Amino acid sequence: MRLTSKGRYGVSAMVDINNNGKEGKPVTLAAISERQFISLSYLEQLFRSLRAGGLVRSIRGPGGGYLLAHPASEITIANVIQAVNEPIRTTLCENAVRGCHRGRRCDTHQLWDAMGKHIYRFLDAVTIEMVCQKEVDLNNLELKPVEDIVTEVRMEQKIAKVS
Amino acid sequence: MRLTSKGRYGVSAMVDINNNGKEGKPVTLAAISERQFISLSYLEQLFRSLRAGGLVRSIRGPGGGYLLAHPASEITIANVIQAVNEPIRTTLCENAVRGCHRGRRCDTHQLWDAMGKHIYRFLDAVTIEMVCQKEVDLNNLELKPVEDIVTEVRMEQKIAKVS
DNA sequence: AAAATACTTGACTAAAATACTCTGGTTTAT
DNA sequence: ATAAACCAGAGTATTTTAGTCAAGTATTTT
Ligand code: FES
Ligand code: FES
Numbered sequence: 603m604r605l606t607s608k609g610r611y612g613v614s615a616m617v618d619i620n621n622n623g624k625e626g627k628p629v630t631l632a633a634i635s636e637r638q639f640i641s642l643s644y645l646e647q648l649f650r651s652l653r654a655g656g657l658v659r660s661i662r663g664p665g666g667g668y669l670l671a672h673p674a675s676e677i678t679i680a681n682v683i684q685a686v687n688e689p690i691r692t693t694l695c696e697n698a699v700r701g702c703h704r705g706r707r708c709d710t711h712q713l714w715d716a717m718g719k720h721i722y723r724f725l726d727a728v729t730i731e732m733v734c735q736k737e738v739d740l741n742n743l744e745l746k747p748v749e750d751i752v753t754e755v756r757m758e759q760k761i762a763k764v765s
Numbered sequence: 766m767r768l769t770s771k772g773r774y775g776v777s778a779m780v781d782i783n784n785n786g787k788e789g790k791p792v793t794l795a796a797i798s799e800r801q802f803i804s805l806s807y808l809e810q811l812f813r814s815l816r817a818g819g820l821v822r823s824i825r826g827p828g829g830g831y832l833l834a835h836p837a838s839e840i841t842i843a844n845v846i847q848a849v850n851e852p853i854r855t856t857l858c859e860n861a862v863r864g865c866h867r868g869r870r871c872d873t874h875q876l877w878d879a880m881g882k883h884i885y886r887f888l889d890a891v892t893i894e895m896v897c898q899k900e901v902d903l904n905n906l907e908l909k910p911v912e913d914i915v916t917e918v919r920m921e922q923k924i925a926k927v928s
Numbered sequence: 929a930a931a932a933t934a935c936t937t938g939a940c941t942a943a944a945a946t947a948c949t950c951t952g953g954t955t956t957a958t
Numbered sequence: 959a960t961a962a963a964c965c966a967g968a969g970t971a972t973t974t975t976a977g978t979c980a981a982g983t984a985t986t987t988t
Contacts, residue, residue, distance in 0.1 A: 605768075605880075606975065610873065617872050630934065638871075643978055650936075663985025664933040679876065708801075709780050710773065713842065713896050716903035717768075720887045724880060733876050740879035741911045748904045769946070793963065806949055813965070826956030827962040929988100936983070946973070954965070 605721075609683040612648055614638045616657065616682055616730050620674045628660075628667030648686055655685030674734065680725035723751055768884075772846040775811055777801045779820065779845055779893050783837045791823075791830030811849055818848025837897065843888035886914055 615634050622637070623629040631645045640648075649668060652658045659671045670677065723745040732738045778797050785800070786792040794808045803811075812831060815821045822834045833840065886908040895901045 608975075610877065613876065614871065614873050621872070628934095632934080641977065644976075646936075647977080653936095660935060661985090662933090662935050662983080664987065666934050666985070668935085708777065709784065710777050710896060712899070712903055713776065713891065714773065716891075717884075717887060719904060721880075721884055724883045728876065728879075733873060736875070740875055741882060771947075791963095795963080804948070807947075809965075810948085816965095823964060824956090825954080825962095825964050826958095827960095828957060829955085829963050831964090931986100931988080933986080934984085937981090939979085941978075942976085944973105944975075947971085949970075950968090952966090955963085957962085958960090 604687045605683070606687065608648070608686050611638070611640050611644070612652060612682045612686040613679055613730075613733070615640070615645065615648060616652070616670065616677065617733050619658070619668060619670055620730050620734050623667070623669060626669065628665075628669050630667040633667075651686045652682070655681070657681060657685055670730070674731035675729050677730045678726050679728045679730075679733070680722060682730075683725060719748060719751060723748070726751065767850045768846070769850065771811065771849050774801070774803050774807070775815060775845045775849040776842055776893075776896070778803070778808065778811060779815070779833065779840065780896050782821070782831055782833055783893050783897050786830070786832060789832065791828075791832050793830040796830075814849045815845070818844070820844060820848055833893070837894035838892050840893045841889050842891045842893075842896070843885060845893075846888060882911060882914060886911070889914065 615638060618634050618638055619629045622633065631642055631649065634640065635642045635645055649658065649660075653660060657671055657677060658668045660666070660668050724743070727743045727745050728740060732740070778801060781797045781801055782792045785796065794805055794812065797803065798805045798808055812821060812823075816823060820834055820840060821831045823829065823831050887906070890906045890908050891903060895903070
């Protein structure tokens with residue numbers, strides 16, 4: 603779960619679609635580009651990932667564009683960030699070489715693990731819809747209990763499980 | 766509040782001092798270097814910051830080394846991370862050019878603001894002592910209410926205020 | 929059919945941030 | 959005096975991120 607400006611752009615774009623694509627009308631990348639000050643080329647790259655992550659649907663040809671693949675209330679910020687960033691660094695340690703101690707866990711392992719969960723719980727509690735509805739107080743959300751959270755699962759996989 | 770491996774190293778080093786510097790005996794960087802697999806040069810660079818941040822005290826000459834400048838129960842992870850990372854990026858937007866909209870706030874502003882606070886609240890709730898006491902459950906901490914948190918304040922400043 | 933719109937893909941480059949090192953000090957205990 | 963340790967600046971190397979380019983394909987409109 604990396605937090606980069608790529609993720610920020612991704613969220614901005616998704617929010618833009620939800621705000622501007624009323625009544626099933628697809629939104630073009632060109633329009634998003636203008637409104638959000640993101641270059642068209644870069645958006646294309648972003649939407650490649652969003653599409654692969656199952657978060658948007660595309661319609662080609664004139665009059666085409668992008669639609670959210672699910673209701674805005676069912677797409678979380680975590681979904682978006684996970685989609686646009688690379689596969690996801692695993693447990694921070696098993697695969698990492700530096701910093702982590704060969705074999706046994708270092709003294710700070712728990713800490714970083716807990717921090718990752720803490721961040722994820724927040725991002726997983728906020729939906730695109732909530733960001734659009736400005737009156738929601740994002741500072742006092744009900745978070746899912748720690749036991750229930752499963753980091754590193756993408757929307758596509760969720761869908762696969764459900765069906 | 767940046768989350769880099771520099772911060773991780775900083776925390777590891779602080780934890781190491783607390784675990785190994787019993788009874789006021791200073792801990793040498795050489796020792797930390799061996800135990801935590803961090804190069805001596807890099808540690809020297811890190812400790813320059815930790816010292817400047819008022820988090821450690823040093824004793825020079827043979828038999829010297831570093832001591833925590835405060836009880837481990839009073840040093841938070843947020844303190845450490847803020848000390849080792851650069852002055853701090855301001856409000857993410859006023860000064861930022863790209864991504865943010867000139868003049869008025871973008872639609873996702875609230876979100877990133879809330880996320881920053883959420884992360885900070887966690888890091889500010891965990892002390893070096895808690896990391897050392899492995900039995901503490903970092904997944905269910907009491908966090909300070911949002912109103913009370915003041916991000917971007919360094920230990921030195923806190924001290925200045927108190928005295 | 930032709931043209932225009934808009935998505936699709938892969939590869940590539942540039943810039944910034946990060947991680948890390950090197951060199952040459954200074955202080956102080958023994 | 960010597961050695962153990964910290965101190966400080968500047969420098970390099972690597973990695974990551976951000977962003978671009980060029981050459982497509984699908985679909986609709988005229
Ligand atoms: S062993 Fe997992 S963070 Fe160090
Ligand atoms: S205006 Fe502050 S994040 Fe965009």
